[in-house]
Amino acid sequence: MRAKLDELVTAALQRGAAVPAFTCYDFTTATAVVEAAEETGLPVILNVAPKTAAARAGQRLITALRSLADGAAVPVCVQLDHASDLAVIRESVRSGADCVLADGSALGFEENIALVRGVRAVLNADGGTAVVLEAELGGLAGDEDKAFGVDVQAAGLTDPTQVRDFAERSGAQLLAVAIGNVHGKYKGAPKVRWDVLERISAETTSSEATVPLVLHGASGIPAGELLKARTLGVGKVNFNTELRSGILATLEAETAAHRADGENLQGLLGRWNASAREFAAATLRTLGE
Numbered sequence: 001m002r003a004k005l006d007e008l009v010t011a012a013l014q015r016g017a018a019v020p021a022f023t024c025y026d027f028t029t030a031t032a033v034v035e036a037a038e039e040t041g042l043p044v045i046l047n048v049a050p051k052t053a054a055a056r057a058g059q060r061l062i063t064a065l066r067s068l069a070d071g072a073a074v075p076v077c078v079q080l081d082h083a084s085d086l087a088v089i090r091e092s093v094r095s096g097a098d099c100v101l102a103d104g105s106a107l108g109f110e111e112n113i114a115l116v117r118g119v120r121a122v123l124n125a126d127g128g129t130a131v132v133l134e135a136e137l138g139g140l141a142g143d144e145d146k147a148f149g150v151d152v153q154a155a156g157l158t159d160p161t162q163v164r165d166f167a168e169r170s171g172a173q174l175l176a177v178a179i180g181n182v183h184g185k186y187k188g189a190p191k192v193r194w195d196v197l198e199r200i201s202a203e204t205t206s207s208e209a210t211v212p213l214v215l216h217g218a219s220g221i222p223a224g225e226l227l228k229a230r231t232l233g234v235g236k237v238n239f240n241t242e243l244r245s246g247i248l249a250t251l252e253a254e255t256a257a258h259r260a261d262g263e264n265l266q267g268l269l270g271r272w273n274a275s276a277r278e279f280a281a282a283t284l285r286t287l288g289e
């Protein structure tokens with residue numbers, strides 16, 4: 001069923017939970033994630049990477065995910081992740097994305113605000129006033145689609161003193177922060193900067209300026225730390241690398257047997273589904289219960 005991302009995440013935080021978002025490059029994975037959400041009775045977010053949205057048949061995948069979300073027994077959002085290209089954003093919303101990360105994190109502070117406001121104006125003009133916008137403040141190191149070891153020292157941190165001004169002026173409904181998290185794999189142990197998150201949280205959870213926080217690059221951060229982040233206003237947590245690793249390991253382990261079994265692609269897709277579904281269900285339960 002349809003859901004508004006900001007309302008979904010705010011409701012989760014109010015009951016002490018957070019909502020995971022899983023990057024889906026294909027329909028098999030997305031189906032598995034939605035099945036896991038239905039199995040656990042918890043809401044979920046399907047993330048589409050900008051390279052997927054711009055790739056061959058990427059827009060048709062968004063439409064397929066929209067249909068999957070609408071038919072689900074639990075609330076499901078379809079989000080265009082990390083987008084700054086207005087044409088891709090407009091097209092993806094027309095195809096069925098109901099939320100967008102308007103990502104100006106590589107820009108300066110004022111330019112980042114201008115980008116989020118610009119995306120809002122363009123979507124509103126298209127009749128997309130209901131589309132929910134996430135923004136990102138601070139620089140996340142690493143690659144969104146490929147997992148290489150990333151040195152956490154390379155990650156820029158969100159400046160807590162900028163957060164309230166940014167949230168108010170950009171109009172962002174959710175805010176992704178950089179607190180020592182990275183995209184991909186952590187070189188060494190992840191070091192979440194709790195001091196920074198606590199200061200950001202103090203700025204964003206006060207009654208007059210509440211904006212839910214988002215943690216990207218959660219693969220590799222221990223569950224206990226994600227639960228602690230939840231108490232500091234992090235209501236949405238993005239996963240990509242762990243899901244991909246599990247699927248690839250399953251395909252490596254299962255392909256030969258399924259080839260020998262009469263080129264049984266249907267059976268192999270079943271194993272792919274099971275791998276993604278098990279990871280998504282376990283993650284949904286950890287964050288949502």
Ligand SMILES: [Zn+2]
Nearest residue numbers: 144216217238
């Ligand atoms: Zn991200």
